[in-house]
Amino acid sequence: MIFVLILAIVITAIGFILGTLLTINIPTVYYSFISVVLLALTDSLLFGLHQLREKKPDAWKIIFRLILELFFGCFIIFFGDQGGLDLYLVAAIPLGVSIMFNIHVLIMNNNSRKKI
Amino acid sequence: MISKKENTNDNPGTKIRDVDYLWQHPEIVVIILILAFLIGLILSLPFKVLKEKETKSFILGSRQDLINQVLALSKEKDELKDALMKEREQLGSLEQSLGKKEKEGKLLLQRFRDASLLAGVRAVSGKGIILRLEESDENIPAGEEIAPYLIHHEDLLNITNELWAAGAEAMAIRSHETIERIVVSTAIRCAGPVVNINNQPMSPPFEILAIGDPKGLRQALEGPGRVLQPLAFFRISYSIKESDSITLPPYSGAISTQFITPAEDNPDGGDGQ
Numbered sequence: 001m002i003f004v005l006i007l008a009i010v011i012t013a014i015g016f017i018l019g020t021l022l023t024i025n026i027p028t029v030y031y032s033f034i035s036v037v038l039l040a041l042t043d044s045l046l047f048g049l050h051q052l053r054e055k056k057p058d059a060w061k062i063i064f065r066l067i068l069e070l071f072f073g074c075f076i077i078f079f080g081d082q083g084g085l086d087l088y089l090v091a092a093i094p095l096g097v098s099i100m101f102n103i104h105v106l107i108m109n110n111n112s113r114k115k116i
Numbered sequence: 117m118i119s120k121k122e123n124t125n126d127n128p129g130t131k132i133r134d135v136d137y138l139w140q141h142p143e144i145v146v147i148i149l150i151l152a153f154l155i156g157l158i159l160s161l162p163f164k165v166l167k168e169k170e171t172k173s174f175i176l177g178s179r180q181d182l183i184n185q186v187l188a189l190s191k192e193k194d195e196l197k198d199a200l201m202k203e204r205e206q207l208g209s210l211e212q213s214l215g216k217k218e219k220e221g222k223l224l225l226q227r228f229r230d231a232s233l234l235a236g237v238r239a240v241s242g243k244g245i246i247l248r249l250e251e252s253d254e255n256i257p258a259g260e261e262i263a264p265y266l267i268h269h270e271d272l273l274n275i276t277n278e279l280w281a282a283g284a285e286a287m288a289i290r291s292h293e294t295i296e297r298i299v300v301s302t303a304i305r306c307a308g309p310v311v312n313i314n315n316q317p318m319s320p321p322f323e324i325l326a327i328g329d330p331k332g333l334r335q336a337l338e339g340p341g342r343v344l345q346p347l348a349f350f351r352i353s354y355s356i357k358e359s360d361s362i363t364l365p366p367y368s369g370a371i372s373t374q375f376i377t378p379a380e381d382n383p384d385g386g387d388g389q
Binding site: 004007008009011012013014015016017018019020024026031034037038041042044045048049051052055057059062063066 | 137141143144145147148149151152153154155156157158159160161163
């Protein structure tokens with residue numbers, strides 16, 4: 001578990017470095033979409049770690065969760081843009097709550113394991 | 117497959133067992149690592165924006181450098197304007213000498229004068245009106261938007277449009293010490309707190325000087341449903357002064373043509389034919 005976590009951090013760092021080196025330019029108008037994508041990715045990653053910790057891994061669940069979050073998050077923002085409403089927070093808050101929940105579960109499991 | 121012993125939380129297991137367990141589910145590890153990579157890529161985006169900003173500020177230099185650049189450019193612009201006016205004066209003296217020479221020369225001179233009169237590159241005078249627009253000094257009622265109480269470029273555009281329609285033959289807009297002649301290429305644009313007229317920043321109070329029939333011009337602006345009525349509602353004060361002699365300066369900017377040519381030079385005609 002720790003091994004995967006460290007590997008994930010290293011890969012994130014590699015992605016970050018590559019991202020700064022590559023010339024990918026995304027218009028700032030899409031930044032609300034990008035932030036929801038970031039939250040969805042983080043949530044799915046933590047969910048994957050959570051599954052590993054629980055030793056109930058299911059790759060399809062992670063992929064399905066990610067697609068669902070991306071779809072609904074982007075749909076809410078797009079729908080808000082069309083109607084002239086800033087619905088970004090409506091999409092971001094549930095994802096934030098979900099991330100916090102996953103972190104909480106990971107920490108709690110870790111503590112309960114130590115007690116045993 | 118995972119053994120029953122490994123698949124329970126009751127068994128804390130060793131690090132070796134954890135690694136073994138991971139090897140049994142490589143797809144989860146791959147997914148997690150792909151997600152981590154994508155997160156890293158996305159996280160780099162704001163830093164790239166910051167980096168670009170830093171690069172731009174490095175190129176442009178400090179605020180003081182920018183001010184110096186603006187001052188130097190405006191000085192250069194003034195010098196170029198003076199040079200242009202001198203060139204036009206020289207052109208005027210050439211016109212005079214041409215008019216003295218021959219009959220054809222006189223005719224040519226007359227046509228040139230008419231054209232320059234209409235183009236606005238010659239100072240003109242005649243009777244007309246002076247419309248003064250001023251924003252209110254009074255406090256705006258609490259909770260109301262300030263925008264309608266200000267003079268906008270649309271107001272100047274509407275007024276000049278009405279004046280042209282009412283038969284104005286020449287126009288200029290004055291603001292403080294600056295006066296700009298309205299010519300065919302004049303653009304009246306909003307530039308934040310000021311209005312750019314012929315790319316010259318101008319601020320209220322504005323004076324619109326128009327040569328034409330004073331009564332007709334006044335009637336085109338004043339009265340119910342006319343262009344000045346909504347301005348008066350928002351406490352923008354105006355006054356119209358009729359004058360027998362208004363002198364408008366020539367257009368001081370450059371007039372350059374890049375694409376237009378006389379139609380007779382194009383015997384095939386164009387899409388507009």
